[in-house]
Every structure is written in C-alpha cells, then in structure tokens.
Amino acid sequence: MTRQQIFKTNMVITRSNRDYKITMMNDDLVTLQVLNSDNYQIVSVDQLLSEYQLSTLTLPVFNSNVDHSWLTQQQCDQIKRYNTYLNFLDKQRFPASEDALKLTIETCGEVLNEPLNYRPSASTLRRWYKKWRVNNRHTIYLLKSNKHDPSLHQSNRIPAQMRQLVNDVIESDYLTLNGPNIAQCYKILTYRHHQMDLDCKMLSKSTFYREINKLDKNIVVKKREGATSANKNRRNATQQYQVNGLFERCEMDAVHVNIYLLNEHGEIIGKPIIFLIIDVYSRCILGMHISIQDAETTDAAVSVLRHAILPKPAENYTYLANKWACHGTPINLYVDSGSSFINDSMNSLLAQLKITRVAGPSRQPWKRPFIERFNGTLRNKLKGIPGYLGKKSDRQTFDKAGKHYATLTLPEFEKIVCILINDEYHQERHAGLNNQSPIEVWTKNIAYCPAIVPSNVAIFDMYLRLQALGKIQQTKGIQYKKQFFNSHELRQLHRSLQIKNLHQDKVIFYVDKLDASNIVVINPLNNSPLVVQNTCISSHMKTFEQLKYTASVTRPNNAKTQIKEITKAAELRKKQASKDKILTKNIINNEIISLDQALEPSMIEKMFTKRQTAAFSELTSSTEESNNNTEVQQKRPPKIIRYKTK
Structure with missing residues (x-):
C-alpha cells in the first residue's frame, strides 16, 4: 500500500x-x-x-x-472472509467472550461453507478482532504483506493449519498460571496434531521452541507466575521509549529535598518540595515550582503546569545567564497515582487544556524514567549548598540537628534551582541526545512542533483558588461562610441537574480568599467553569473576614448589651431614689425648701406647728402601745418551768 x-x-x-x-x-x-x-x-x-x-x-x-483497486482477487476474497467473521462478532453483546467467539466461528463457517479444519480458532479470531478495532475497522490491514519473499522467513514456512494449532497450544496451555513447560507443551501439540489428523507435517521441536522464545517475556511471566513477578521482571527489563517530537511525552513528578529553609526573619519554615515537568524528546525542563508543605498538593501541581505552559518573562529571571525559552502545552502527561495528580480539579483542568494524562502506579519509578533520572541529577547538583543534608536514604549523621544548618531563604533557594536547571543542566551535553545539549535539541525542533499556549490564561488562576463542596439551593444558590452566591445561570444549572436527578449531589466550586465577590462553580455535566456573583452588593473587593466583621457591626448580638443597659438603668434608678428620699423630707405643703431661700416668719411658725404635731402624735401612740402591752401582760398566764430531778 x-x-x-x-x-x-x-x-x-x-x-x-x-x-x-x-x-x-x-x-x-x-x-x-x-x-x-x-x-x-x-x-x-x-x-x-x-x-x-x-x-x-x-x-x-x-x-x-483507502483505495482497493490495487488488490488481487485472492486478497479481495480474504477481505470478504474477514468482514464476514468480524462484522458478525462485532454485533454480539460481549465480542471477547468465549461464547461469542464460538458462535461466530460456527455460524460464519457454515455461511462461508468452510471445513472445520480451515475455520479460525478462538484465539485467532480474537487476534483478528483486536487488530481490526485498532485499525479503525479496516480489514485491509489484516492482509499479510508481500513486500518480502516468504521463503526468507522461517516462521512463514509453517502451514496455516499448523500455525493455528501452535497458537492454541501456546494460549490455552503454556500461557496459564503454573502451566506446563515447553517440553510438555510440545507433547500436547504432538498429541493434538495426531488426534485432529491434519494434512500438514508435524512441527519440529526446535521450531516450536523458537516460536515460544518470540513471545514477550513480560507477558509470559505475568501469565505463568502472576502480576507481582511480572512487575519485578519489568523493573529489571530495559525498554526504549520512541518519541517523535516535542511535547509528545512529558513527565511530571515531585522531589522532596532534605534542606531546611528560613523566612526573612530567620525563622525556619520547613523543607521544600520541588515539582518538575520534563520534555522527554529534548530532556528540557518545561516548568518548576517550589512549595513548603507537609505533603504534595494540587495547587502546587497546577502551578508547575502553568509555569510549564506559559512563557517565562525575562524580567522575572534577570539572574539567569541564558533565557529560559522552554514552554508549551504537553500532549501526553505521565504522572504517578498520587492524590495531587489524580483528583477532580486536575481532571477538569487537563480536559480544558486537551492534555492526555497517563497515570501509572506509584513507587514504580521505571515507568517515568526520565524525570526520575533528573531528580537524581538535581540532588547531585545540590550537594555543597549550605544547609543541604543529602538524601534521607543515605542515612548521613551530623553533629547537630538539621535545623541548625538552615541558611537559605525560599527566594534564594528558588534562584539556585533555576540556575542549576537553565544555566547548567540545559547547556550540558547528553549521551542520550547524540552528544547534544537539551537546549540545542529544543531550538532545532521547536519550528516543527510549535508551542501551544491556551488563549484563556486566567483558567490557572481559577484552579489555584480554594476548592470547596456545596449544594445548590433552589432559591438561595450556594452558601459559603454565611455568604450566598446566586445567578440566572446557576438556577438553570440546578434545573438541568434536577431533570437528571442530580440536584441533591454537591458540586465543586472555587473560592478566592482575598475576593468574596464571586465564586467559580464547575458544571458537573461538562466540567465547564461558571462564575457566580455574591448576592451581597457590598462584597466587591472584600475578603470573607471583612464581610464577617461588617456583619457583626451591622447585625450585633444585643443580648449582653441589653443586659448591661438594664442593670445600668436599675443602678441609676436606685441612686436617684435615694436622692429623692432626702428631698421629700424637705417638702412642706408641696413646696420644696431650698437652703438658698430666706425663711419667712410664717414658714418658721408652720415648721414649729408641724414639729409639735408630730411630737404629740408620737407621744400618744407610745402611751397607747404601753397600755396595750400591760393589758396583754395581765391576760397572759404565767410560764411555769419544771425541772427534772434524779
């Protein structure tokens, strides 16, 4: 073709x-x-x-x-045969099942009027179907190539019937857990050949051994010994990765550096975690981000992805001797299965950037050999840096605690790492690059594979916000920290979720700690972002803490204040009452006597008269009381006290 x-x-x-x-x-x-x-x-x-x-x-x-005019009549008949089997198998509910394969072989064999020994086996039909699916259901790619003389290849000398029998023995007997060895499989092959009474000649033992040795060793170990043994064998195996251009294969990983860093006040802030993205074709480092965290976070992964995709302005790296020109959107991004790389936020971001994420198992560095190799190179280059304590697995001993050797601040350490990457590593020649430097390979191939930068750069700022979960209320929208966010689009989203019976599920939204005026809601139906405004008009350019303080001022808790006001009013009333009691003694005929007022003779006479009247009333009341007491005493019987005597 x-x-x-x-x-x-x-x-x-x-x-x-x-x-x-x-x-x-x-x-x-x-x-x-x-x-x-x-x-x-x-x-x-x-x-x-x-x-x-x-x-x-x-x-x-x-x-x-595809043009079929160049095919011979024999090849056209073979394509017709392939179409009959594969189209019938593809219509089955479970095409890869044994029942579907047997039904297809029996039905199509009768339709094509083929003898039993000429019909394909289940393993052969399964192999046809897999190759047919891979090639977009084009049966033309199942034809054997006539580019070389078949006599040049010893494996092509095996007849078709014998080839099918050999494949069946290998798949059903040899590639099984704790299955028979090669010699026993050859005996099984001989017995089946004699039982089926095939016209072709029996295969020799040496040819059968060669067919077994052609199998992939990793597949053989996995089928015969299990997945654990296959992982060990794969780890020791050497494999070459074929990469055809820039951005085709990029690997991302995080390296924990054993060094304590300081802040501007000389206080220890912790150990750094360096997130890196490497382009395998050129070995260039596309992006780098340093975080001070106890564990790997999604924010750091998003930051290193933004640093890798967006251009790096020269004014931000004035301390570099060479321009950091490597940037662009990866096509395939290989990561491990850590929580910082496998989550809903990264899924949504990578989907919008059209990046294919290939997640491999953790603790298998040979699945991402290029970034792991650079991690070792970076650790070697950091040796001699003040405060660097080496790799933890080296178990080095020091006279004092590691915090005692802390010298560098975070900005200083970041500058050192950038210099080691761009001014040393990118300029060094690599044996794997035909003795070229990474920046030379990048410069030669960037014209053929230009860097793609997304038009919406603000998408990274959205995913660097704080992630939260919340339920969409039908009338109030989404509530977060006593603030409500609602819009017409959010209500439409609620109706769409209600139709699909998903309105009770919580949705993901992102919050900016420094701006409470809006949130970004991720549509769970298509992972698209939706900006929703705060219903509070005064929330523009205010944080949630400021809105919380404003709410406490405008809507205070009046319980304690009211109690204080009531007690204060009671105390004032009590003092006022004591003052009024003193003043009432000086009131005569509803007239208040002041010390500044001059006394007249009539007033003095009234005072003496009142005094005499009060004295006379008191005297008469006392005499009446004494008389009453004497009468009570006379009427009261005497009290007799009796004492007990022994």
Whole structure:
C-alpha cells in the first residue's frame, strides 16, 4: 500500500488525542495544522506511518480513504472472509467472550461453507478482532504483506493449519498460571496434531521452541507466575521509549529535598518540595515550582503546569545567564497515582487544556524514567549548598540537628534551582541526545512542533483558588461562610441537574480568599467553569473576614448589651431614689425648701406647728402601745418551768 492511499490533503487525523488537518503533502513531508488554530507542524510521512502502526494516530472512519483497486482477487476474497467473521462478532453483546467467539466461528463457517479444519480458532479470531478495532475497522490491514519473499522467513514456512494449532497450544496451555513447560507443551501439540489428523507435517521441536522464545517475556511471566513477578521482571527489563517530537511525552513528578529553609526573619519554615515537568524528546525542563508543605498538593501541581505552559518573562529571571525559552502545552502527561495528580480539579483542568494524562502506579519509578533520572541529577547538583543534608536514604549523621544548618531563604533557594536547571543542566551535553545539549535539541525542533499556549490564561488562576463542596439551593444558590452566591445561570444549572436527578449531589466550586465577590462553580455535566456573583452588593473587593466583621457591626448580638443597659438603668434608678428620699423630707405643703431661700416668719411658725404635731402624735401612740402591752401582760398566764430531778 502506498502512502498516498492512506494520507490525503485536507484529511483530518487524530494524533495523540489532538485533531490535525493535512494542509500540504509530498512524498517525504507532511504539513499539519492544529484544528481551529494557527499552529503548524511539519513531520515526515514515515513518522505518521509508524504512529499509525503504534495506534497513536487514527484516521477518520471512512472506507473511501483507502483505495482497493490495487488488490488481487485472492486478497479481495480474504477481505470478504474477514468482514464476514468480524462484522458478525462485532454485533454480539460481549465480542471477547468465549461464547461469542464460538458462535461466530460456527455460524460464519457454515455461511462461508468452510471445513472445520480451515475455520479460525478462538484465539485467532480474537487476534483478528483486536487488530481490526485498532485499525479503525479496516480489514485491509489484516492482509499479510508481500513486500518480502516468504521463503526468507522461517516462521512463514509453517502451514496455516499448523500455525493455528501452535497458537492454541501456546494460549490455552503454556500461557496459564503454573502451566506446563515447553517440553510438555510440545507433547500436547504432538498429541493434538495426531488426534485432529491434519494434512500438514508435524512441527519440529526446535521450531516450536523458537516460536515460544518470540513471545514477550513480560507477558509470559505475568501469565505463568502472576502480576507481582511480572512487575519485578519489568523493573529489571530495559525498554526504549520512541518519541517523535516535542511535547509528545512529558513527565511530571515531585522531589522532596532534605534542606531546611528560613523566612526573612530567620525563622525556619520547613523543607521544600520541588515539582518538575520534563520534555522527554529534548530532556528540557518545561516548568518548576517550589512549595513548603507537609505533603504534595494540587495547587502546587497546577502551578508547575502553568509555569510549564506559559512563557517565562525575562524580567522575572534577570539572574539567569541564558533565557529560559522552554514552554508549551504537553500532549501526553505521565504522572504517578498520587492524590495531587489524580483528583477532580486536575481532571477538569487537563480536559480544558486537551492534555492526555497517563497515570501509572506509584513507587514504580521505571515507568517515568526520565524525570526520575533528573531528580537524581538535581540532588547531585545540590550537594555543597549550605544547609543541604543529602538524601534521607543515605542515612548521613551530623553533629547537630538539621535545623541548625538552615541558611537559605525560599527566594534564594528558588534562584539556585533555576540556575542549576537553565544555566547548567540545559547547556550540558547528553549521551542520550547524540552528544547534544537539551537546549540545542529544543531550538532545532521547536519550528516543527510549535508551542501551544491556551488563549484563556486566567483558567490557572481559577484552579489555584480554594476548592470547596456545596449544594445548590433552589432559591438561595450556594452558601459559603454565611455568604450566598446566586445567578440566572446557576438556577438553570440546578434545573438541568434536577431533570437528571442530580440536584441533591454537591458540586465543586472555587473560592478566592482575598475576593468574596464571586465564586467559580464547575458544571458537573461538562466540567465547564461558571462564575457566580455574591448576592451581597457590598462584597466587591472584600475578603470573607471583612464581610464577617461588617456583619457583626451591622447585625450585633444585643443580648449582653441589653443586659448591661438594664442593670445600668436599675443602678441609676436606685441612686436617684435615694436622692429623692432626702428631698421629700424637705417638702412642706408641696413646696420644696431650698437652703438658698430666706425663711419667712410664717414658714418658721408652720415648721414649729408641724414639729409639735408630730411630737404629740408620737407621744400618744407610745402611751397607747404601753397600755396595750400591760393589758396583754395581765391576760397572759404565767410560764411555769419544771425541772427534772434524779
């Protein structure tokens, strides 16, 4: 098949989960345009073919893209046979199940009137189906290539019937847990060959051994010994990664550095965690972020991703001797399964940036060898820095505690790391890059794979906010720290969730601690951001603490204040009453006598008269009381006290 029969001008292809349009093409090179963008890339046709074989490049599902006129009659009959089996199998509910495979072989074999010994086995049909799915359901790619003479390959000398029998024995007997060894499998092959009475000649033992040795060792160990043994074997195995351009494979990781840092006042703030992103093709460090935390956080992961994608202004790195020119959006981002990389926030951000995240298991550094190798290089370059205590696994002993050696501040340490990365590591020659430096490889290839920067740069600021969960109320919206956020779009979102019976679930929203005027709600239906304003008009450019203080002033808790006012009024009333009691003694005939007022003879006469009247009334009352007492005493019987005698 020629290249022009696969790729054509104005064809839209999907390459590493990103859509491209073929704008120009000749026999060797292809010009690709990123769909809905002005970015172009120039790649070779051979590279596109290799990517297509590795299933990283897919074509549109149109049979008209492939020309069948060059096929022979035998190949057309073979394609018809493939279509009969694969289309019937694809219509089954579970195509990979044994029942579906057996039903397909029996039904299609009768339709095509094929003998039993010519029908494909279950393993062969499963292999056809897998390759058919990978190649966009094009059966033409199942045909064997006639580029080389079959006699040149010893494996092609095996007849088709014998080949199917060998594959069945390998899959059903050899590739099983604690299955028989190669010699026993050869005996099984001999017995089945004699039992089936095949016309072809029996395979020799040496040829069968060669077929077994062609199998992938990792698959053999996993099938025969288990996943644990396969992981150990894979760790010791050497594997070469094929990367065809910049941004195709980027690895991100966090390295914990054993050094205590100080603040501007000389106080210890903790140990740094350096987040890094490396481009595998050029070995350049795209982004770096240093955080002082007890553990790896999502904010730090978002920060290093922003530092890797956005250009790095020269005015922010005046201390560097060379310009830090490496930046751009990764196509595939390889991370471990840590919580800082695998969460809803990162899922939403990577989806909007159209970055494919490939998450591997933790504690398996060989799955991300390039960033792990740079971590070791960075630790070696940090040796000799004041306060650096080396790797913890080295178990070095010191005379004093590690905090005693703390010397550098966080800005100073950040400058040192940037200098080590950009002015040393990027300028050094690597044996893996054909004795070229990373910055040289980047400069040569950036014209063919230009950096893509998202138009909405503010998206990173949104994901650097504080993440929270809340339920959308039908009338009030979302409540956070006694503040309500609501809008017409949020009410529409609530109705959409209510239709799908999801209105009771909590949604993710992001809050800016320094600005309480709005929040950003993530639509759970399509992961799109939605800005919702605060219903309080006075919340513009105010923090939540300021709004809390304002609320306490405008709506105070009056309980204690009212109690104080009541007690204070009671005390004043008591004092006033004591003063009024003194004044009432000086009132005569509803007239108040003041010391400043001159006494007249009539007033003096009234005073003496009142005094005499009061004295006479007191005397008469006392005599009456004494008379009453004597009468009571006379009527009262005498009290007799009796004492007991022994």
